[in-house]
Amino acid sequence: MFSGKAWRVERFGTPREAVRLQDMTWEEPKPGQVLIRVRTAGTGFPDLLRATGRFPLLGDPPFGLGEEATGEVVAVPPGSRFAPGDRATGITGFLEGWGGYAQSTYLREVSAVRVPSAMTDEEAGGFPIAFRTAYAGLVERAPVEPGQSLLVLGAAGNSGAAAVQLGKALGATVIAVAGGRSKTEFCARHGADHVIDHRTEDLTARVTEITGERGVDLIYDPVGGETAATTLKSIARGGRIAVIGLAAGTTVPLDSADILLRTYSAVGVLAGPDKDPDVEAAVWSRLTRLAAEQTITTPVGTMQSFIDVPDMIAGQGAPGPGKSVVRLAG
Ligand SMILES: NC(=O)c1ccc[n+]([C@@H]2O[C@H](COP(=O)([O-])OP(=O)(O)OC[C@H]3O[C@@H](n4cnc5c(N)ncnc54)[C@H](OP(=O)(O)O)[C@@H]3O)[C@@H](O)[C@H]2O)c1
Numbered sequence: 001m002f003s004g005k006a007w008r009v010e011r012f013g014t015p016r017e018a019v020r021l022q023d024m025t026w027e028e029p030k031p032g033q034v035l036i037r038v039r040t041a042g043t044g045f046p047d048l049l050r051a052t053g054r055f056p057l058l059g060d061p062p063f064g065l066g067e068e069a070t071g072e073v074v075a076v077p078p079g080s081r082f083a084p085g086d087r088a089t090g091i092t093g094f095l096e097g098w099g100g101y102a103q104s105t106y107l108r109e110v111s112a113v114r115v116p117s118a119m120t121d122e123e124a125g126g127f128p129i130a131f132r133t134a135y136a137g138l139v140e141r142a143p144v145e146p147g148q149s150l151l152v153l154g155a156a157g158n159s160g161a162a163a164v165q166l167g168k169a170l171g172a173t174v175i176a177v178a179g180g181r182s183k184t185e186f187c188a189r190h191g192a193d194h195v196i197d198h199r200t201e202d203l204t205a206r207v208t209e210i211t212g213e214r215g216v217d218l219i220y221d222p223v224g225g226e227t228a229a230t231t232l233k234s235i236a237r238g239g240r241i242a243v244i245g246l247a248a249g250t251t252v253p254l255d256s257a258d259i260l261l262r263t264y265s266a267v268g269v270l271a272g273p274d275k276d277p278d279v280e281a282a283v284w285s286r287l288t289r290l291a292a293e294q295t296i297t298t299p300v301g302t303m304q305s306f307i308d309v310p311d312m313i314a315g316q317g318a319p320g321p322g323k324s325v326v327r328l329a330g
Contacts, residue, residue, distance in 0.1 A: 002026040002035065002074065004103030007309045009061040012053030015313035019051055019065065026104045029075050033093065033106040034082050036071035040125025041100030043304070043324040044158045045247050048316040057095060065313070066100025066326070067092060069107065070115060070124040080109060087115045089124040091132070100125075101309045101326060110273045113284045116292035123291075123298040126323035129271070130162035131287050131296060133244065136271040137220055138166055142242040146171025148217040151207065151231055154247055155192060156183035156321040159222035164192050165296040167220070175210055177203065177231070178321075186321035190299050198227055207234035215239060221252055228252035232264075239264045298323055 006024040011017075029035045047065050049055040070089040073082045082088055090112025092100045099105060111132070115124040138144050150167040154160035155176030167174045168191045176192035178184050184195045196206045207216055215236035221228045225248030232241060232252065243251055243266055254266050274280040290296045301322020304312040312324055 001028075002037075002104045006064055006099065006102030006105075007066075008064050008099070009051055011061055012051070015048065015051045015310045018061075019310040019313060024102065024104075026106070029077050029080075029106055031077045031079070032109050033077065034073055034080060034088060034090070034109050034112055035075040035104060035106055036069065036088055037074050037104055038069045038071040038100060038102060038328050040071070040121045040328065041066045041069040041326045042126035042129060042158075042298075043312055043316065043326060044129060045245070045316050045319070047313045051313055058097075063097035064092075064094065064099025064102055064105070065309075066102070066105070067094045068125065068128040069100030069102075069105050070121050070127075071105075071328075074104065082109070082112070082114075087121075087124075088112050089115050089119075089128055091128050101306070103328060108273070110277050110280050111284070113288050116288055118292050118294060119298075120300075122300045122303065122325045122327065125327075126158070126298040126300060126325045127287075127291065130158045130298075130323065131166065131291075132283070133159055133269070133271040134162040134166040134220075135283055135287060137242040137244060137269045138163060138170060138172075138218075141269045142218055142240045142267045144170055144172045144218050147173070149173045149175060149211050149214075149236075150218045150220060151175040151177060151216045151234075152192075152220045153177050153223040153228055153231065155195075156186045157222065157247065157319060158323050159244055160220070161187075161190060161299045161322065162296070163220040163222075164190055165299075166290075168193075169290055169295045172218070175207065175216065177227070183321045186299070203227070203230050204233050207231070211236070218242065220244060223247045224251040225249060232258075235262070235264045237263050241266050242269050243267065244269050298325075300325055303327055
């Protein structure tokens with residue numbers, strides 16, 4: 001048995017009210033789990049949804065927070081692919097109430113990998129969720145072809161920044177949409193071919209300037225709301241919008257008559273492991289190979305210490321550019 005501290009939601013509320021540091025114990029991992037001593041954990045907008053009771057896939061508290069973590073493997077069940085001492089990163093058992101903002105946590109073995117030596121702990125801690133989601137969107141659900149145009153909303157955010165990089169790796173021409181100069185500069189530094197500041201520029205006019213009368217082939221949308229609705233005006237005939245999330249508060253409003261008359265598709269994307277573990281292993285091996293050769297990299301933004309987790313979650317309502325990562329000891 002392992003013991004330590006973990007940040008957990010005790011009751012829904014603002015992050016500073018809801019999230020409390022508790023003493024925890026972790027039993028030996030069961031088949032399908034790997035127990036790690038956490039070094040870093042990636043943060044994201046869903047933490048805020050969970051603390052405030054707006055996350056659709058979890059019931060009532062108490063539960064842990066943090067969808068992804070990196071650390072040293074300390075215990076594995078018989079037959080595991082991992083061994084104590086491995087440096088591993090992956091998706092935590094957050095749907096079962098475990099989380100990465102903890103001194104130890106369980107990774108789901110099917111969604112965990114050994115960390116390539118080229119990756120720092122910080123990069124590894126912020127890697128799994130955003131890139132697995134980008135893979136689900138751009139490879140599995142709405143495949144983007146080389147030479148197609150890909151417009152990414154929230155492109156300086158966690159989900160968006162990963163889609164910019166994976167989209168480039170897949171050969172798309174990437175149009176990054178973000179709000180404010182520091183974010184647009186961030187997108188340009190991380191490989192976007194074109195950058196639009198939705199706060200100061202006319203989104204529709206700029207997309208027409210970039211794509212001509214054709215419009216954009218694929219929209220990757222973790223933001224939703226009015227910004228996403230505006231980009232739909234610029235979608236190509238036969239184009240697609242990948243519906244990823246609702247950082248703006250609501251998903252993109254869709255009008256089936258408009259979908260019919262202008263002939264485009266909306267594709268829902270909820271990233272999750274393939275039911276065939278070998279297929280899932282191949283996904284992670286492709287992603288880690290791209291990371292090992294540094295074709296894709298976690299764009300680490302802010303580093304936070306373990307004690308600051310509630311403030312860090314509160315900050316997800318107005319995130320800066322790049323991925324926030326929590327560092328524990330080690
Ligand atoms: N489908 C899936 O499997 C999956 C996986 C992971 C996350 N998600 C979802 O994707 C969404 C984004 O998550 P994320 O971690 O990428 O978020 P994030 O890093 O916070 O990025 C979201 C971006 O949305 C924009 N935004 C617009 N209005 C906002 C508002 N009111 N509050 C905060 N941001 C706002 C911001 O960009 P600008 O300032 O540049 O406008 C921000 O950078 C969430 O709804 C999350 O649940 C879905």
